[in-house]
Amino acid sequence: MSTEPGPEPAENPADVAEAGDGTEAETADGTGAGDGTEAETADGTGAGDATPADGAEAPADGTSEAEATGGAEGPGDGTEAGAVTPGGVVAGGNSEAEAGDGTGAGDATPADGAEAPADGTSEAEATGGAEGPGDGTEAGAVTPGGVVADGNSEAEAGAGAAEAGGAEGAGGKQLSEAEAELAAQRLERERIERRKAERKGPVTAGAKLSGTAADLLAAVRAVESGAKPVATVFADPEPAPRRPAPEPGPVRRDVPVPGRAPGAAPAPAPESVQAVRRVLARGGAPETLAPAAAAALGEGADEMLGADPWQLLRVPGVRPEQADGFARALLGADCRPDDERRGRAVTGWLLEQAALAGHTALELPRLTATLAQRGVPDPDAAVRSTLAEGEALAFQDALEEPGAPAPRAARGAEDGEDEAEEERPVRVLIGLERYALAEESLADGLARLAGSVPKQDGSPEDWERAAASARGSAAELVRAVAEHGLVLHTGGEAALAEPAALLRAARGLGLRAWACAPGPLGRLRFAALCAPGEDAPGAAAPPVATVAGLLAGAEGPGRDPEGALDLDLLVVVDAPQLDVEAAALLTESLPDGARLVLSGDPAVLWSAGPGRVFADLLAARICPQIASRRPDPGPLGELVSGIGAGELTQVEAPGKEIVIVPVREPGEAVHRTVQLVSDSVPRAFGVPAEETRVITPGHGGPAGTRALNAALKERLNPGPGRFGGFDPGDLVVHSPVPGRTLPGRVTGADAEGLRLSCADGTAVVVPRDQVESRVRHGWALTAHQAAGGRWPAVVVVLPGDAAQTLSRPWVYTAFGRAERHLSVVHGVDQALPRAVAEVPGKPRTTRLPVLLAPQAPAED
Missing domain, CATH: 3.40.50.300 (P-loop containing nucleotide triphosphate hydrolases)
Structure with missing residues (x-):
């Protein structure tokens, strides 16, 4: 590999990660600081974007402080995926956001990868995308000591357990735990099969159960308490046969399909937004949240928030501390520590964060431990209440043992199963209904x-x-x-x-x-x-x-x-x-x-x-x-193939297909990157600047996508940025919905919004009020944003503060985007070969x- 002359290495810079901006444009498609792992959140909320509770310094740009807090994700800590760290955090799970601050698996950086602040920035910065006046405190954020402790009293918990147990049948017969579990599980299976058969619209979370959740919880409690679980399993029934598709006629017939729409969801009615805005103002929350709250909560959102202020947690970007402050302002003396509404809301929020981090479910003990870290005094009661309300589902999965038959999904046991099968160990999982039904x-x-x-x-x-x-x-x-x-x-x-x-x-x-x-x-x-x-x-x-x-x-x-x-x-x-x-x-x-x-x-x-x-x-x-x-051909193919095998090998590149540019600090990394894109690569390889992409681990920090895009715009397409910071000719990425990113170019702007020409050939108009949250400059991308694409030339920027975010999949993906030429702006010293050799993708x-x-x- 060729090496351009560069300054001598210096000590690692003290640059820290920048707080995420919480915009929807930073989507689950991988925009996000820990793009080296697989789970940036879809709504721009960083589950771990708060300052670590223990004062641990946030890791390099792009890493959620969750990885540094409580020892959750440290290298070699032996923490199992999903395991609870000493801080009670769910570890593991393919996201930089497997938090150690008690946020739980998926307490991740924002979907775009908004980076964890290391300077004491409040996690409230993810809400509404607005930052406070220089001190990092967000409007509407909870002041120190303002977190509302919550929980259910022992009496309430006991009552819930009794109800869940289904103590007495109609005829007065006392049911055993096994019988109650069998009945509940059979009914639950029938309910899901019926739901799958009848589904004609999008699968939404939060639909009510059909009265079986309480019985199911009796089994969950038995497993959690250490009692011998009923772990027998039975095969799922065969799905109903489907008729073969007839041969197509001359006229194509399109049938709507449930699922995510290819574009943004319809905007809520203006009167609904205005009603929500009034409720938010009463609770001291940013009124800019009104459109998102009205869309997330649907019709009657204002009444819902008034009756249960913690429903604000269903709005993308809102965190528990902010919802606590909102609830205290609305409820006053009625905002008690034993309010079960908070327990349910935080449980659902943690499950959403886990999903954004790539998990489809969480193990029950780890979920309850994380709830405790989130200030829920009775996590068991919170989970029971969440299940009873149908906002989540519980599952038992048989665990594989040496010499045992292959594990099967455990939803119940058939009559006549032998005792040995019943004693087989299981794990209890809690997950959101939409992902549970999708997975089944x-x-x-x-x-x-x-x-x-x-x-x-x-x-x-x-x-x-x-x-x-x-x-x-x-x-x-x-x-x-x-x-x-x-x-x-x-x-x-x-x-x-x-x-x-x-x-x-x-x-x-x-x-x-x-x-x-x-x-x-x-x-x-x-x-x-x-x-x-x-x-x-x-x-x-x-x-x-x-x-x-x-x-x-x-x-x-x-x-x-x-x-x-x-x-x-x-x-x-x-x-x-x-x-x-x-x-x-x-x-x-x-x-x-x-x-x-x-x-x-x-x-x-x-x-x-x-x-x-x-x-x-x-x-x-x-x-x-x-x-x-x-095999992939040439020096680039040889380099990437070696990375996939866990080796960063020295590759002969006689045509300078691979160039290493050493740098000492992030400012120098930005300068050399702009020089490469605008001058060196076009001059040496004939690749225009618009056909070169820059890939960096995160959005924030002194060498993240925001800083790099600002520098590249100033050099390649300078302008006043009169429309939300954009000018005609700017390269951008557009995120119409969380999880989808469309690269394109700005063609103009008018009263309707920002006009884009996207890479798929479509012309898009982004409304004025959505530009800030859904459009980013696109000269510099994260690895997740770049996944699926290939460009003639790629510049991968590895500033020193990104060392802890790197993993083998991230390096493989970033380096593999180059077709003809790859420049690596290298400031991480030995962290790069170490990541390739020792840091595989994290499990989910x-x-x-x-x-x-x-x-x-x-x-x-």
């Missing part, structure tokens, strides 16, 4: 595809001829798809040519074959591989869509009369970026007899949303897995492996 629906859909015989499109001879015309592992992929309904394909960037060959072969056999990618950058990249050559003018556009566009009917083949996607084969590229909800919607939308191929590089960063679908499927081994043998707590276990083949 995904498991059902994957099992249906893996166990079904695909529709016979083309003769075996035709498939074999198609395979013979392919090369190497591409032929293996074609043969596997010919015989199986679900196939996994792994490989690096060069391996994308293999699913492209499969797509062409399938369409040549007459199949209705389509491909999709989680984001527009991935769609454009794969479409270029599938595009017809220059010798085929007038040929149809490549059949490649985005996941959101495919599900919404805006892209792709549309839907058949049964509501299923009108296709025979779906290839999903960049599959590691699929979160559990998007994956569940895709599998639910496939007709019987269709084939699904999930293709991706398992070494990249995981999805920004909850779950680890691709990794869980690879581990479950329920379907064929085709590993590409096609998910239920998909347990749900898929019954489908795995028995081992000999």
Whole structure:
């Protein structure tokens, strides 16, 4: 690797992370300071953005102080994913935000990665995006000592336990714990199956249970208290058979699909916003929260906040300390420490933060320990109340033991199970309903595809001829798809040519074959591989869509009369970026007899949303897995392949494909980065500045995306920034909803809003009041924002204060975005090779492996 002359290394800089701005634009797509881990929150709230309670200094830019507080995530601390640290914090889980400040797993940095402040900044800075007058205190934030302690009295807790136990039946018969659990679990299973069958709209959290939660809690309490649990399990019932999709007619019929819309949700009515604004003003909360509160709480939001001020925690960006201050201002003397409303709200908030950090559920003991750290005096009562209100669900999953059968999802036991099976240990998990239903629906859909015989499109001879015309592992992929309904394909960037060959072969056999990618950058990249050559003018556009566009009917083949996607084969590229909800919607939308191929590089960063679908499927081994043998070419391919194997090797780069630029402090890193993008790279490699991207670990700090974008704008497109800081010609990233990032360019501004031309070819108008929260400058990105994209030249900036945020997946993803040239502005000394060798991706707590276990083949 070539090295440009640079100053001698100096001591590590004392630069600290900047507080996150809490904007929606900093989304779960990976915008965020710990992009090296997989879980920046989707709403811009940093679950750990407060100053550590123990006074620990915040780690380098991009790391939640959660990792430094209470010893939660320190290297080599041996803390198990999801384990409670000495500070009572849920550790682990693919986010820099696995907090040590008591915030719990997912108490992460904002989705964009808003960085944890190290200078005493209040965590209130995430609310409303407004900062106080220079002291870091947010308007509406709780003053010191202002946190309202809460809990339920022992009498209340006892009453709740008695009610949950279902002490006496209608006939006066005393039920045992096992009987109560069996009845509750059977009813719960029926309720979820009924809900899945009837679902016609988006799955929303907080729907009421059907009266079984109290009985279910009796079993939860028994497990928690150490009593012998009933751990027997039974296989899920087979899903109802679906009718095959009929052949499409001449008219395409689009059917609405539940799930996240491809654009922003409709704005609440002005009168609703005004009513909420009045309530917020009474409680001393920033009135700028009114639109978000009205949207989050729905109709009657003002009455809801007046009756239960802690419902403010459902608004993106609001933290418990702020909700406490709001409740104290509204309720006065009625704001008591034993108010169960606070316990429920904080429980739900922690589960949301865990989901934003990538977890689909939390283990019960760890959740209760984290609740205690959040000032909830009776965490058990808070969990019971949350379950009873239907705001979360409880699960039992059998634990795997040496020599024991594979674990299965434990929701109850069938009559006649033997005693040995009943004594099998379990773990009790608490999760939000939307992710629980999505994960179970995904498991059902994957099992249906893996166990079904695909529709016979083309003769075996035709498939074999198609395979013979392919090369190497591409032929293996074609043969596997010919015989199986679900196939996994792994490989690096060069391996994308293999699913492209499969797509062409399938369409040549007459199949209705389509491909999709989680984001527009991935769609454009794969479409270029599938595009017809220059010798085929007038040929149809490549059949490649985005996941959101495919599900919404805006892209792709549309839907058949049964509501299923009108296709025979779906290839999903960049599959590691699929979160559990998007994956569940895709599998639910496939007709019987269709084939699904999930293709991706398992070494990249995981999805920004909850779950680890691709990794869980690879581990479950329920379907064929085709590993590409096609290596990425050149020095860049050799470098990235070594990183994936845990080695940062010295690579010969005779054409200066890789250049290391040493720096001593963040200010110098910014200066050298601007010099590289604007002068050195265009002059040496002929790559224009607009085709070069800068990737850095976080948004804040002296060398985060904010500082780098400001410097790059001043050099590349100077202007007054009259419209929210933007000018025509600015490169930007637009986040219409949390979890989606669209790169684009500003084309103008008018009374309607900021006008953008996005990379997917769409023209977007961002309303004035949404510009600040949904649009960022886009010369410099985080690794999650850049995932799925490739550029001719990439400059990766590693300032000294980013050392603790680095991990192997982050480095692999960032370095792998370069096609022709990679410059590394290097200020982390030995932290870079250490991260590559010793810091793998952090685990996430998910239920998909347990749900898929019954489908795995028995081992000999």
